[in-house]
Amino acid sequence: QALARDEVLPGPLRRLGRGSGPGDEPRxxxxxxxxxxxxxxxxxxxxxxxxxxxxxxLVTYAVVNLVSAAERYLGSPSFRPTFRVHWSLxxxxxxxxxxxxxxxxxxxxxxxxxxxxxxxxxxxxxxTQARFGDVRQGIWLALVRWSIGKIHPTSDPRSWRPNVxxxxxxxxxxxxxxxxxxxxxxARGMLTVATVLPDNTPTARxxxxxxxxxxxxxxxxxxxxxxxxxxxxxxVGARVLVEGYGLGPLVPNTVVLGDxxxxxxxxxxxxxxxxxxxxxAGRNVLVVRAPNDTTYGARRRIDLWLRSMRDxxxxxxxxATALQASRRWRRSKVTVxxxxxxxxxxxxxxxxLRSLLDTARLAADVDIVxxxxxxxxxxxxxxxxxxxxMIGLPDPCTNPDDFHDRCQATLDRVDLASxxxxxxxxxxxxxxxxxx
Numbered sequence: 001q002a003l004a005r006d007e008v009l010p011g012p013l014r015r016l017g018r019g020s021g022p023g024d025e026p027r028x029x030x031x032x033x034x035x036x037x038x039x040x041x042x043x044x045x046x047x048x049x050x051x052x053x054x055x056x057x058l059v060t061y062a063v064v065n066l067v068s069a070a071e072r073y074l075g076s077p078s079f080r081p082t083f084r085v086h087w088s089l090x091x092x093x094x095x096x097x098x099x100x101x102x103x104x105x106x107x108x109x110x111x112x113x114x115x116x117x118x119x120x121x122x123x124x125x126x127x128t129q130a131r132f133g134d135v136r137q138g139i140w141l142a143l144v145r146w147s148i149g150k151i152h153p154t155s156d157p158r159s160w161r162p163n164v165x166x167x168x169x170x171x172x173x174x175x176x177x178x179x180x181x182x183x184x185x186x187a188r189g190m191l192t193v194a195t196v197l198p199d200n201t202p203t204a205r206x207x208x209x210x211x212x213x214x215x216x217x218x219x220x221x222x223x224x225x226x227x228x229x230x231x232x233x234x235x236v237g238a239r240v241l242v243e244g245y246g247l248g249p250l251v252p253n254t255v256v257l258g259d260x261x262x263x264x265x266x267x268x269x270x271x272x273x274x275x276x277x278x279x280x281a282g283r284n285v286l287v288v289r290a291p292n293d294t295t296y297g298a299r300r301r302i303d304l305w306l307r308s309m310r311d312x313x314x315x316x317x318x319x320a321t322a323l324q325a326s327r328r329w330r331r332s333k334v335t336v337x338x339x340x341x342x343x344x345x346x347x348x349x350x351x352x353l354r355s356l357l358d359t360a361r362l363a364a365d366v367d368i369v370x371x372x373x374x375x376x377x378x379x380x381x382x383x384x385x386x387x388x389x390m391i392g393l394p395d396p397c398t399n400p401d402d403f404h405d406r407c408q409a410t411l412d413r414v415d416l417a418s419x420x421x422x423x424x425x426x427x428x429x430x431x432x433x434x435x436x
Contacts, residue, residue, distance in 0.1 A: 001026035008123065051105045055112035058097045065094035074138040151249045157433040162189035162322055165245065165252035166224075167238055169195060171216055174258055176290040176419065179328075181256050182222045184319065186326035191224040192245070192252060193217065196237030199230045206230065235274045242281055252283065253426065259289035259411060272407045275424060276396040282428035284315060287393070287411070290419045296387050297418060302334045303386040304364075305379055306353075312392030314432040315425035317362060320390065332387070334364040341372045360435040376413035386418055393424040 003009050004017030013032075020027040040049055069090035071079035101109040166181040168174050171193065178193055185191040193213060197206060210228045217224050227245065231237030242255060255278050260271040278285045290296075302320050306313045317336070323329040336353060340346050346368040353366045371378050383389045391414060394406040414420055425431060 001029040004029070051108045052112075054104060055101055055108045056115075058101045059112050059116055062094045062097035062101075065090045065097065069094060070139060074142055148248050148250055157429050157431065160253075160318075160429060160431070160434060162254050162319075163250065163252050164189060164254045164256060165192045165194055165242065166256040167194050167196065167234070167258070169234075169258070171195075171213055176295060177256055177258060177288055178217070178220075178222060178224070179295070180286075180288055180421075182224070183326040183328045184254075184322050186328075188322065188325060190250075190252075191222070192227055193224045194227045194229070194238075194241055194245075196234045196241070197228060197230050199232055201230050233270075235270045238274055239277050239281075242278055242283060253429070254284040254286060256286045256288060259287050259420075259422070268408065269404060272404050275393070275407065276400075276403055279396050279424050279426065282426050284426045285393070285424040286319075287422040287424075288419065289411075289422070291417055294417075294419065296328075299329050299387050300332050301386045302329075302332050302388050302390065303383045304334060304336050304390045305375070305383070305392070306336055306338045307392055310432060311395070312423045312425045314430075314435055316390045316392065316423050317360070317364075318431050318434055319421075319423065320364075321362065323388075334362075335367055336364050337367045337369060337382070339369045339371055339375050339378050341370070343370060346370050356435070362435070374413070376410075380415055383416055384418070386416075388419050388421060389414075389416060390421045390423055393422050395424070395427075397427065 001017055001019065004014045007014065009016065016026070016029045016032055018028060019025055043049060068079075068081070068085075069087045072085075072087035072090065098109075101112070162184050164181045164185050166177050168177045171178055178191075181191050181193070195209065195213065197209070206228045210226050213226045213228070217226070227241065229237055229241055231240060238255070238257070242252065245252060257275075260268060263271060275285050275287070302323065304316050304320055306316070317334075320334045324332055324334070336357070338349050338353065340349055350366055350368045353368075357364050357366065369378055369382065379389065379391065391410065393410055394403060396403045396407075399406070411422065
């Protein structure tokens with residue numbers, strides 16, 4: 001009856017959950033149990049059945065003891081048994097049950113664990129929701145607490161990992177931002193998808209949207225945290241969330257934004273001001289432009305337009321390497337391109353770049369372009385076939401008074417039909433050390 005009510009049994013057998021009379025007696029379930037018992041006895045060889053039944057009894061006792069040990073050790077507030085024992089005693093009991101199983105019959109023990117594993121797999125695949133707490137959540141929380149305590153606020157740049165905060169707005173409309181963030185953090189970083197709603201949005205609406213976004217990400221098999229916040233406008237929301245979001249030393253070090261194309265002048269000015277503020281907060285700022293919300297094509301070619309290693313160059317190389325480590329971009333090829341005005345400069349730049357890439361053990365091609373035209377014109381002409389083009393943004397710390405004009409010029413003059421990534425590297429981490 002209990003198994004049926006917890007929806008563990010398949011559909012037709014859930015009728016066994018019905019009770020009878022004022023005492024809710026499990027009459028149907030009792031009849032079914034009797035039928036099973038008679039069927040087993042009818043085999044005529046109880047000695048063959050006894051070890052199997054013993055295995056499942058011992059598995060049950062082992063699991064109860066191990067769960068009790070875990071709950072007691074983790075100090076779960078909801079675990080308040082009448083009969084209290086120390087967690088170590090429960091642990092010894094659980095281990096003892098497993099040892100006794102193998103002492104009785106090794107094959108039957110393995111078979112019992114296999115059956116339990118299959119049942120767990122089927123229930124997990126069905127997405128069955130238990131009506132009681134899950135001890136695994138307490139275990140994960142304990143591991144998170146322990147791990148965060150081991151993270152040093154000022155870690156070595158070589159241990160840098162992308163912890164990405166994506167301001168996606170509506171994920172269904174700007175999926176290319178989440179796609180990029182998921183590729184960047186694949187198997188090596190953390191991803192948070194954020195949405196900023198108006199300040200007067202009801203709390204229930206925020207919760208519902210957060211749930212909808214999580215379900216949408218799960219359907220797309222993207223592992224990410226979700227944050228929905230309220231603010232007077234998206235720019236204020238972005239600044240507040242970047243400053244306040246995180247746990248101890250585990251805070252987003254990279255922020256991904258859409259490019260804000262089509263905004264009127266006041267909003268465009270605030271958008272660029274937000275880029276400067278995020279940079280001032282010590283974050284890498286990545287502005288992704290995908291014309292008509294297109295995808296990243298075949299994901300085979302990444303063009304990286306370089307000025308110098310310290311001028312966003314090291315960060316762009318690190319990001320390109322992180323992308324290539326993902327499943328989506330694993331077959332991509334990186335080409336580092338640089339524009340110079342004469343042949344002697346081209347020879348020097350080519351030699352230095354190849355030496356740096358060899359030292360850093362990076363598999364990338366080098367293309368030195370001799371052209372005295374503005375770099376944006378050269379990029380528009382030569383980057384047409386790239387699946388992703390990386391370009392550095394000007395540093396707000398250099399001539400901050402005209403940063404708005406320099407940033408807007410960079411954003412507006414590059415006009416490609418394929419996705420473009422504008423990169424503004426944080427000054428808090430020397431990414432050149434990663435390449436040394």
